[in-house]
Amino acid sequence: MPIKKKQSNEGDNSIRLQIIPQPSEASTKLNGSGGSFFEPRAEGSNRSNPTSTEPRAADSQYRNFWDKAPEKKLTLFALRLAVLEKAASGLGALGFIWATVVLLGGFATSMVNKDFWFVTVILFTEGARIFSRSHELELQHQTTWTIADAGKHSLRAIASSSRFFMRVIKAIFQQLSAIKSENQLQKHITDDIQMIAHTPVLPHTGQQTWISSDVTLMLYTNWVVLSKNISRVLYWLQLLSAVACMTLSLMRLVQQNYGEDQPGTENRKPALNLFYGLALAEALMFLLEKAYWEWTISICKLLEQVKQECEFGTADIGIVPIKRFLYDAYSSCINGSVFDGLKMDLVSFAGELLDSDFHDEQLIGLQILQKFAKSDRFSSDTLRKIGTSTSMMERLIDMLSWKNPAKEKIRRLAAEIVSKLAGKKQNALRVAGIPASMECVSSLLYTGRKLDNKPYEIWGRDIVADQTNYEFSAFNLLGLLILKKLANDHENCWRIGNTRGLLAKIIDFTSTGEQLLRNDHATESQIKAVKRSLQVAKKLVSTTGETGKMLRREISNIVFTVSNIRDILEYGENHMLLQMQGIEMLTSLAMDQDAREKIGSTGGIIRLLLSIFFKPRLTQKENKLCVEAGETLALLTLESMQNSKHILNEKGVVDQLVDLLTDPVLQINSSRILRNLCAYSGSENFFCLRGVTVAAPTVLHSIMVEDGKLLQESIGLTMQIFRFMTPEEQDKELKRACISATNFAKKLLEILEKYNAPCVKVPRIRRFVIELVIWLMKSHEKYRQLFRKFEMDRAIKSVAETTSELECFPVFSGSIGLNRHDISLSSLADVALELLMNMKSKI
Missing domain, CATH: 1.20.58 (Methane Monooxygenase Hydroxylase; Chain G, domain 1)
Structure with missing residues (x-):
């Protein structure tokens, strides 16, 4: 990256950097020409470029996701149903008004007995149909409140099919409360629900009010009052009433025997024809709506199609959310404008369910978001929509701290969604910006330690440390994954470092030992937890600027940090990736002068790094490991007399370093280490370093033929080698190198x-x-x-x-x-x- 001199108009010189694109780390790391702390880097960049978690290919292919969203088939279907339903209801209302005002009000005495009863029966039949129709959707909703594929049958019993019945129940409750205490009443009703359902009730969710479907109107009625069965009764009642209205109206329209015309009854016949025509049109419109429903749902399998397109085919979620969404969209079209349902989408629908106070609704919402967030097709737009909803993000973050064992699945799904959110830079900033978000993420981490001989507890909430079946390992991995993604941003690293106790938890997960690393039966989750904790810690200590300085100081002050890495280096020969991450973490820590001395004074660290650096290499991974160990040693010896002495105390280390000057992979770091040893080890180690003079021909030759970093380090080492030689010996070595x-x-x-x-x-x-x-x-x-x-x-x-x-x-x-x-x-x-x-x- 050369710097060009630019002549200004005033005549003074200024320096202008000419930025030259750098080669990738994969192609430059082995020869020491990339990812080094010995050269400046762009502010905020990490040594290793993290793999982007955003599905870019999917972004370009499905960036118009909301135009192709599968649930739009449901909203369009709901709109068409609502148009037919409102048309039928409008005709029915007009016929009802016509019958009550014109026929029964104006021609009641002159109407033949047959027409009177026909009109009356049609009105009652139509009234029953409208009454049952207005509440069928409410009952259908209740059948979806319990997730069938969670392994539980429907536990709720329906109290009523109308608001009238609900008022009756409330009145009964008020009378009972005057006789019994509140506690006795709740116990009595709870016992009835359990007896009727014949299954355990759902876990307590903290809700203090009754759900309408939880209250029974009559005891010992079992399936009769279940919402799904009442819904079926109302469904067939509507069909029968519509068929009856159509049959009666058609009969009278065909017969046309309305009696003899009397003075003042000239308009009776057209009035009756209009009523029967309205009743027939209303019934036909309703039957058309039902036929359209059955054709689309039962024959064309619309719900199944949408379920497959939404990728809800697994047993964890199934068709329940699709049904629930359709019912909500249809309700919106019926209760408001017919176009209200078109504004709905599954992600917003799931967000509304998150705000519910009930366990099953929260679970449905989380399952929808988790499925979309993991989908290559929908994840980008889903995460973007969640990220722009502050309320949804706050709810998800709050769920991370729910420690009730009954809400374990909710907590895990919320953690999975947040981990996906944290993978996008903008969303990661929003996640970290939510108040107490880092504390909530920290609550996911649990290592099994006990404080003051008491079970682990956070904020006085439910104690879960003594729950043997609680999946701590899954939450640990998710918590570390979230932190790993958040740590890609410089500002988030500062927040992580300032969260009380979080750094200590992260370092605690790096604890391994021989029993774990050399155990062939160690679980994958244990090794993965160590790996992720090292990745998080490495990102934190490699942060640039004042934030990085603070984090390196705080992490190095934790007494277990270096000793945990030492165990990984000593026993982790079967886990080379863990060793690589541990060495990279040491390299970053070594930028701090105090941390550099702490690392060197920890017994065995220098020896282990040297053994890795001098280790025979057969694979590409081993090459990278040796290169990283060499860079760590170079930083540890920089301006550190104590660390230089530790290295010189190892037998034959100078000769081995000299031998590596001809190694194309390690020669740069070998030159750096030798130069630092010569420059900073002190005069008392003069004779220990005298053997470095045999490397003179090699480094002199490099000066004449090499370029770049190797040339730089060869010049620096030559200067130090000449300090151990007389002028005559210098001339002699130049001649040996043919220079x-x-x-x-x-x-x-x-x-x-x-x-x-x-x-x-x-x-x-x-x-x-x-x-x-x-x-x-x-x-x-x-x-x-x-x-x-x-x-x-x-x-x-x-x-x-x-x-x-x-x-x-x-x-x-x-x-x-x-x-x-x-x-x-x-x-x-x-x-x-x-x-x-x-x-x-x-x-």
Whole structure:
């Protein structure tokens, strides 16, 4: 990423970064050229690019989802039914008014006895049909309130088929309450319900009022008062009444024997014909509606079609939500405008069910949302719609903290939906922005620990720690998955870090040990929980800026953090992915100076990292693991005398590092580690590092032929190697590498000319070159003459004029530099220029 100098109109120079696209991590990580903390990165970016959870292909294919939503077939069907129903009701109302006002009011005395009874029977029959029709839908609703495929039969008994019956029941209750206490009455009615249903009642949901379908009108009637059976009775009553009205009206229209005309009765015949015609039209309209219903539902299987298109074919959800949605859409069209049902959709319908106080309705709503959220076809639009509904999101977040064992399924479904929501960046911000959302997510995590010898409890709610059948592992995995997705955003990382006790819970899940990692019978959920907790912790400690600094400090202060990772490195040879995540977490923690010392002082960490770094490699995964271990060691030894001593205490470590300088995979990190050992281990370890001089020909050759990061690290290591050699030994090593002093000096000049501006990929290369130039001029008079001859001063002046903050730091947290160099690059350039001018100068 070269930097070009731009000449402004005022004549002053400014620096402009030219951004060059970087290669992917997969192709650059092995040779140490990508994803490193030794180079700055875009602010907020993670070392590993998380795989997007958004189904992009599905977005493009189904972005007009709501135009193709399967439930629109139901809303259109409900509209057509409502049109027929309102037309029939309108004709019936007109006929009723005509009969009562005109016929029975005006021609009651002149009407023949036969017509009087025909009109009366038609009115009563039609009234019974309208009465039963107005409440059939309410009863059909009640048949869907209990989920059949949850393994329970219908437990509710219907108290009445009309508001009149409900008023009677209320009156009875009021009379009974004057005799019995409230508690005795509730116990009596509950016993009756259990006796009638012959099955256990639904779990208590905290509801303090009665549902109409829970109250029985008469005792010992069993199936007679069940809503589904009353609904069937009303259904056939409507059909019979319609057929009766049609038959009676058609008979009189055909017969036309309305009696002899009398003075004042001239309009009786047309009045009767109009009434019978209205009654016939109303009955035919109703029968047409019923025929259309039966044809669409029973013959064309509309509900089954919609169920399949909605992908509700599993036993967990079935056809119950589809029926319930159709009834609600039809009710909206009947009770309001016929177009009201067209505004409904299954996601909004499910959101309304979430606000219910009843267990089964909440479960239906969650099943709909969970099914749509997991569908490749519908997930994108479903999650977008949920994300824009604050009330729906707040309800889902609140359900995460429901710890009543009876609501375990509701809690799990809500957690699955929230985990899908958190996968989208905008929704993740909304989830984290809801008050107490992080506390609710934290409540999903439970490790089995007990506090003060008491079962684990949150906010005084239901204690579930002693429930042996409660699926803690499933909730742990879902909670960690939600946190993992939320942690992709910088702001959310700050919220996670500031949630009381949450960091300690996350680290607690990284606890393994030999019994787990070397146990062939360990469950998949146990290993997955460790994996996800490491992923969450890694995202947190790799956060950039002040947030990352705070999180690294807080996590390193947890006493179990490093020791848990040590167990993974020591016993996790069969779980290489866990080792990789643990090492990456150590790498991020090592950016903090205090954490760096804590890691090094934890027994066994340095030894385990070295054993992994030196481990023979056969697979691509092993290569990546060794590269990451090398980067961790390079960061641990940076400006740390204590950690450098720990490494030098390992037998033969310098020789092994020197050998790896020829390894194309590990040579960059080997160069970094050796340079840090030479620079920061102190003078007392001079003789331990004397063996590094055998690497001189290798690194000198790299300077002459290599480019990029390997060139940068080779120059830095060469400078440190020369500190352990006399001038004569330096010349000797150059000859062994077949490099003349002239060519060497010329190469250093070429490097400065090539990198005539700060480079993001190799931010320390110009500093290393100038340091080496200063050392050579102090050691050899001939190099001072050669640099004068090649006009090295011009290149050094160019460096002094183009220095930037980029070259003032050895490591970076995103775009923020850490551990500023004691001597600035401009000061080094001034020293080099003074030496070129034969002026005495000291660094």
